[in-house]
Amino acid sequence: MGNAHLLVVDDEPNILTTLSTALRLEGYSVDVAGGVRVAEEKLQKRAYDLLLLDIALPDGDGIDMLTRLRAARNEIPCIVMSGHGTIDTAVKATRLGALDFLEKPLSTDRLLLVLDNTLRLVRAEAEARELKAQAGWDGEILGDSPAMLQLRERIARAAKAKDANVLVTGERGTGKELVARAIHLQSPRAKGPLEKLNCAAVPGELIESELFGHEAGAFTGATKSRRGKFERANRGTLFLDEVGDMPMPMQAKLLRVLQEREIERVGGGDVIKIDVRVVAATNRDLVAATSTGAFRPDLYDRLHVLPIEIPTLRARREDIPNLTRHFLELTSRANDRRGMKMTDDALDVLSGYSFPGNVRELKNLIERLVILSPDETIDAEQVRSFLPQAGVPAAGGLFRATVPFRVLVEEAERTILQEALKHYGNQMAATARGLDLERSHLYKKFRALGLREKPKDGEDEPLESS
Ligand SMILES: Nc1ncnc2c1ncn2[C@@H]1O[C@H](COP(=O)(O)OP(=O)(O)OP(=O)(O)O)[C@@H](O)[C@H]1O
Ligand SMILES: [Mg+2]
Known part of the structure; x- marks a missing residue:
């Protein structure tokens, strides 16, 4: 289970060094943080596969940090480690979804074993979820509001323009990946490959070789030559997710590739012609990023030849009842709880909620309701109790x-x-x-x-x- 990207949080520099050395030897990518503040900063910046978390930290408490993460809907898999392994903290950690609890002093063998098992489990669950989702659903973009009809039309038009790059924008969970896939599948490139790179999930220094590939010996660890995403996506589509997170030096290189339509592998001399359409997505305000210097204006121009903006769910509330019924049907089938229903009042409560996480939040909410609701009919009270605390306004305040x-x-x-x-x-x-x-x-x-x-x-x- 190498390849996984871990964040290790501990206040002891010795432990951080020992752990990260041992983990890197096993093929993991490792970032470290000596305290809560640094850890939270890193978690903001990158999607890690797993968090190894100490409890007593100089600037706060690991459990409190985990609580905040969960409140913010961050479900990163977590293993808690602590010197003062009281039952109480172990229970709290488990309740917050920590997958295991390791007592200090740590044994490296045991740590590696637990890590390996945990990552396997997490991956298996993700795959199962994916399969389940695919089985019941073919990637259709749902919604009949005027805004969604217009969106579908734009997708069709963008798909037809075979070579023009597309920039898909929208808040998190609005369906950017779904739209990117639809564009590919409706385009003349549909028979070709659809490759994806998430610029926020790949460490900056690796993006170049991920995109362009590398020759053997290009850098330490590059024992074999490897094709990059651009080569693999040839005659197809390359989906660049979270493109706003692309580091500056890479932006310059990407711009050149989009202009010249050819690449060079890292450490290799041959120029390779490519025929790829780029669909990029971001939930950042790229225009603002260009004015602060975080994003190259010339790259922005190249990417947003065809802009597609996905409306937020709260801007098309009329879609909420239909989406809800659809997800209800889908998840109740997947969970062997066929026939689950929702009262009209419950639908009203949902329609009034702000859904900062958009369609994904709605989908996850319905899934939880289906699994945890004791009755076949879900009522307004139940829905309310499942909406995050944040859904309740503080008295009188905004x-x-x-x-x-x-x-x-x-x-x-x-x-x-x-x-x-x-x-x-x-x-x-x-x-x-x-x-x-x-x-x-x-x-x-x-x-x-x-x-x-x-x-x-x-x-x-x-x-x-x-
Ligand atoms: N219009 C829609 N119809 C059906 N399902 C949708 C729709 N929009 C989003 N979804 C579902 O919501 C979830 C989130 O979609 P997706 O991953 O495409 O969002 P995103 O905009 O890429 O989010 P993020 O910015 O967090 O990466 C997926 O499960 C997707 O299938
Ligand atoms: Mg996405």
């Missing part, structure tokens, strides 16, 4: 823990517009005047926020910047 700022602001805007419209007797013109907004801007806001109040006065929507 702030809610763990909800992104963007979502909070959108919700505040939505409330303001609804109240204003009511105040001005549902007259769009009066509302715009009262709020000192351009009428076209008000309409645009309404659409962006997924509000569908029909103005009573039957006013036509004005043209842009009237």
Whole structure:
């Protein structure tokens, strides 16, 4: 089980050195952190396969850190290690989903064994989930809201343009990977390969050889030559996920490849022609990143020849009931609990929730409800109890823990517009005047926020910047 990328958190420099040496010898990639702050920073930056976590840390408590991770919906597999292995901490850690508990002093053999078993288990579970998902579902993009109809049309059009690069943007869980796959499958390249590279999951120094391949001896550890993703994706599509996380030096190299349509392997001289369409995805604001210097504007231009923006789930709430019914059907079948239903009230509760994690969050929520609900019919009360604590507003306030700022602001805007419209007797013109907004801007806001109040006065929507 080499290859896995681990984060080891311990305050003892000696332990960090010994552990990381032993683990690297086994073929693991290892990052270390001496405390909670550094560990949290690293976890923000990269998706690790596993976390090895000490409990007593100089700047905090490992259990508290794990609690925060779980509250933020980070389900990274975790093994806890501690010198003061009280039953109490072990129980707490297990409740937070720690997969094993190792007592210090650590035995390297035992650690390696536990690691290997844990990673096997995690991988097997992921594969099982994947298979289950595939069995019941063919990757269809669901949703009948106007925004989704428009999205499907854009996908079809982008697919037809065989060589134009596409940039897919959208918040986490909106279905960027799904869209990338749909573009490939509907394109003339469908018979060719679809290759994927997640720029956030691969360490910066490895991205180059992942993309372009390398020749034997190109760097330590490169014993054999290897084709990179671009070569493998030849005559097909390369999906560059989280492209906003690509390190600067790589951005320059990628730009050159997109311009010249040829690559060179790392440590190799031959120039190789490639015929690849790049579909890139990001949940970052790349335009903002170009103005702060974090992303090359010329690369941005090359990538977003055809931009596709996926709307958030809360901007198309009318899709929530159908998506819910679909996921309900799917997961109840997969879990041998056929016939699970949801009351209309329960659907209303779901439709009112903000879903910062978008469709993925909805899907996971339904899965948990199906597995854990004692009855065949899920009611509003149950749904409410499964929504994160954060779904409940603090008394009178607008702030809610763990909800992104963007979502909070959108919700505040939505409330303001609804109240204003009511105040001005549902007259769009009066509302715009009262709020000192351009009428076209008000309409645009309404659409962006997924509000569908029909103005009573039957006013036509004005043209842009009237
Ligand atoms: N319109 C949709 N119809 C059906 N399923 C969807 C839809 N959108 C997303 N999903 C499902 O939600 C989950 C998340 O989708 P996906 O991985 O494509 O999102 P993403 O935008 O790439 O997220 P992230 O930014 O976190 O990588 C997947 O299980 C996907 O099948
Ligand atoms: Mg994704």
